[in-house]
Amino acid sequence: MFNNFLKIALRNLKRNKVYSFINIIGLAVGMAVAMLIGLWIYDELSFNKSFQNYDRLAIVMQNQTFNGKVGSQTAVPYLMADEIRKTYGSDFKYVSMSSWNGKHVLSFGEKKIAQSGNYFEPQITEMLSLKMLKGTRKALKETHSIILSESVAKALFDKADPMDKLLKIDNNFTVKVSGVYEDLPFNSDFQDLNFIAPWDLYINDNNWPEKTTDPWRSNAFQAFAQIADHADMDKVSVKIKDVKLKRVSKVNAAFKPEVFLHPMKKWHLYSEFKDGKNVGGRIQFVWLFGIIGSFVLLLACINFMNLATARSEKRAKEVGIRKAIGSMRSQLIGQFFSESVLVSVFALLLSLVLVQLTLPYFNQLSNKQISILWTSPLFWTSGISFSLFTGLIAGSYPALYLSSFQPVKVLKGTFQAGRFASAPRKVLVVLQFTVSITLIIGTIIVFQQIQFAKNRPSGYDRSGLINILMNTPDFKGHYNALRNDLLKTGAVAEMSQSSGPTTGISAINNGYEWDGKDPSIQGNLGTVAITHDFGKSIGWTFAAGRDFSRNFSTDSSGIILNEAAAKFMGFKDPIGKTVKADGKPYKVIGVIKDMVMESPYQPVFRTVYMLDYEWANFINLKINPKMSSSQALAKIESVFKKYNPSAPFDYWFVDDEYARKFGDEERIGKLAGVFTVLAIFISCLGLFGLASFVAEQRTKEIGIRKILGASIFNVWRLLSKDFVSLIIISLLISAPAAYLFMNNWLQKYEYRTEISWWIFLVSGMGAMAITLLTVSFQAIKAAVANPVKSIRTE
Structure with missing residues (x-):
């Protein structure tokens, strides 16, 4: 019996090619979208789960209260791990201090590469359960050791054994390779941890204990922890x-620091975090795409059911004949x-092909490394x-409704579908x-918000x-010579140095006082x-006062405020004020217009700029606009090789770095745009099929109307008006729903x-135009048909 069902099903699909094509393509596209979104969500939910101690690892964070507002940060004092081990050791298995992940120059002989890495205490290898390919987790x-990721070891040593080889970090100190670990997964927060060096090496080299008079004041490091096997994360926190x-000192106690585990x-x-409480994050995107995926799949299923129910009425006589010759209702239901x-199975197979073909583009768009989970039982079971389930739901109407027809009424032609059959x-x-x-x-x-920012x-x-990180000591003491040589090339319009990149504020100091300051804030x-010429390099604009100048020796004790800082201090005329x-003491010599250095979605942070050549870590270069970038960079590189031969010329354009601040929103917008186009495509497929069905149903009516003088426009209007009214109803429902949802989404941006x-x-209007274009093809096709043939059609 099953073979018979299958043969008849294949014949029906072959006979109704257009409807079969629309059904299979529409459902396959919907399944493919749902599958891609499902894989994306799976990747998001499995982030960091590759680590064996995933459930017991945490980063140590703190809340501090500034002027009544609670802020959360991952930066902690360098004594944090020691204190936790000393005071709460029984609750923790490991605690490790860490510097910040950043690019460093690794050099071995003539080979030099810039790689992201970090300085950790030795426990980190156990905490991250590193898979050691060479050496051990110890x-x-x-102190003078280093472990490399597999890819970095290959880049430095090719096929040679890296163990016990000596290399240099930032041309500053020599370390010995004592291990190689497998590259960490792309879907983890340590994806770019390409080498690990000892924490003691970093602290001793920077003389941190000797440099600070109050070790608990400065929050300049990170601390990671693994709680004990018997401990509860919330209770320990x-x-x-x-x-x-x-x-902390009495002064710093006023900030009410509260340490916790994240x-x-x-x-x-x-x-x-907001006001010291966790308020979510990327989970909103998971929910957003989950909803979009569900809706797109729903659209595909609606198409399937719509066309199935529409075509079912055409098969009423078939049901009557089958019943007349003895078919049982259960057999008709099975058929x-x-x-x-x-159809659903064909769509599933086609969707797998579509997903496999589009995954490279999807990964590029979403910044992922996703693949189909071919070996996952859950994936196949779900699919x-x-x-x-889709096949059974879509087939339920024709199966249960049509199989209940009385054959006598159907074959006599007295069967009526009913006035509400199309409802x-x-x-x-x-x-x-x-x-x-x-x-x-x-x-x-979404796109309007991105463009607005x-x-x-x-x-x-x-x-x-462009910004260049001064990650080797070779730059020290050569500022003027380097600047002069760069300007001589004609490739550089201006050069300066700063303590942070142009697109970020690297330090926040809470030790500022000024006349008239409210004691409660x-x-x-x-x-x-910054150094002299910083303002010329980046082209900032003054609201009042002047820039730093070599003509004024007193500028070493001068500062420049941005407008947000001047407003925060309550200065109406800040020039000459002492801070x-x-x-x-420093004298305010100028006020610049606010610069967006951090998030373009947040208010500009109050900032002070001061002259300090020793603190500078970044070089800022303004390329000569009269020279092409490639030509200018080649000349700049030759100068840098002279002053910094131990490192590759590594730079980035500030424009590109600024654009990255929109990365998440742009990816979400582009993905949402793609899924929206596919949703419209699926809807139009269904509309096309329904319009074709309606035109077929009304073939005789159209023929008679044409004979009585109806024009092509009259017929087009007749077939289109019902669909137009449906779109108007859709717009009236969707507009308030979209407003409420998107208004809530925008609230997270200040x-x-x-x-x-x-x-x-x-x-x-767009939906209306798409609808009319889709329906018009079938409407005009029916309108231009020969009315004589239309009336004679059975």
């Missing part, structure tokens, strides 16, 4: 709350279900189960376009501006050390766009 016991408060399982999806399931299909069309229009509105608002005045000129301001930084009325108008 490889960091010696509460227990260590006052570990810093008990040791579990690794929350790093990726729950990384955002209709088998046809639906067969096959869904395929069967379910209309409801489904409205639902389809409600989803599609909502997606269109949402995608436009991009168009925000940055306060400086990013064009042709803390003077925490961003602090950027103390840790007790040292600097945000307004939702304009034209977005709804454009979305509605």
Whole structure:
């Protein structure tokens, strides 16, 4: 019997090629979208799960209160790990201090590469359960040692054995390779941890213990922890709350530091904090794409069911004849279900092909390394189960409804489908376009928010501006000579140095005092050390006062404020005012217009700029606009090789770095845009099929109308008006829903766009135009048909 069902199902699919094609393609595209989104969500949810101690690892964070506002940060004092081990040792298995992951120059002989790495205490190898390919996890016991990732070891030593080889870090100190570990997974927060060097090497080299008079004041490092096997993460987090408060000075105790553990399982999806509380993070994107995937798949299923129910009425006589010659109702039900399931299975197979073909593009768009989980039982179980479920649901209407017809009525022609037979299909069309229009509105608002932030005045000129990290000591003491040589090439318009990149504030100091300061507020301001010519390099704009100048020796005790800092201090006329930084007096010589150095979605942070050639870590170069970038960079590189021969010429354009700040939003916008186009495509497929069915149903009516004088336009209007009314209803439902959802999404940005009325108008008109284009093909085809043939058609 099954073979018979299968043969008949295949014949029906072959006979109705257009409907079969629309059904299979529409459902396959919907399944493919759902599969891609499912793989993306799986990758997001499995972030960091490759680490064996995933459930017991955490980063040590702290909340501090500044002027009544609680801020959360991962930066902690360098004594944090020692204090936790000493006071709460029984609750922890390991605690490891860490520097910040950053690029360093690794050199072996003539080979020099810039790689991201970090300095950790030795326990980190056990905490991250590193898979050692050479050496052991105890490889960091010696101070002058280093362990490399497999890819870095290959890049430095090719096929040679790297063990015990000597190499240099930043041309500063020599270390011995004591281990090689397998590259860490791309979907982890340590994906770019390409080497690990000992923490003691970093601390001793920087003389940190000797440099600080108050070791608990400065928050310049990270601390990672693994709780004991018997411990509970939440309870331990509460227990260590006052570990810093008990040791800070009275002045710093005013910031009410509260230490807590942020579990690794929350790093990726729950990384955002507000007023000291976790408020989510990327988990909102997981929910967003989960909803989009569900809706796109729903659209495909609606298409499937719509066309299945529409075509079912054409098969009423078939059911009558089958019943008349003895077919049982259960056999008819089995036949209709088998046809639906067969279409669903074909769609599943096609969707797998589509996913495999589009994965490279999808990975590039989403910044992922996703692959189909061919070996996962859950993947196959989910796919096959869904395929069967969809087939059964779609086939339920024709199977249960048509199989109940009385053969006598059907064969006599007295069977009527009923005036409300098309109502379910209309409801489904409205639902389809409600989803599609909502997606269109949402995608436009996402792109509008990105563009709104991009168009925000940055306060400086990013064009042709590059940053270079001074990651070797070779630069020290050569500032003027390097600057002069660069200017002589004609490739550089200006050069300066600073303590941080142009797109970030590397230090916040809370030791500022000034006349008229409210004793109840803390003077925490961003602090950027710069050299002369910094303003000329980046093209900042003055609101008052002047720039630093070599003509004024007193500028070494001068500072420049941004507008946000001047406002925070309450200065109406800041020029000449005295501001103390840790007790040292400085004179305000200028106020610049606010520069967007951090998030373009947040207010500009109050910042102080001061002259300090020793603190500078970054070089800022303004390329001569009259010279091509490639030509200029070649000349700049030759100068850098002269002064920094131990490192590769590693630079980045500030424009590109600034653009990365929009990365997440742009990826979400592009993915949402792609899925919206596919949702519209699926909806239009269904609309095309329904329009074809309606035109076929009304063939005789159209023929008679034409004979009576109806024009092509009259016929087109007749067939289109019902669909247009359905789109209008969809717009009325989708507009308020989209507004509420997107308005809530925008609230997470302090600097945000307004939702304009034209977005709804454009979305509605776009949906209407797409609908009319889709329906018009079938409508005009029916309108131009020979009316004589139409009337004679059976």
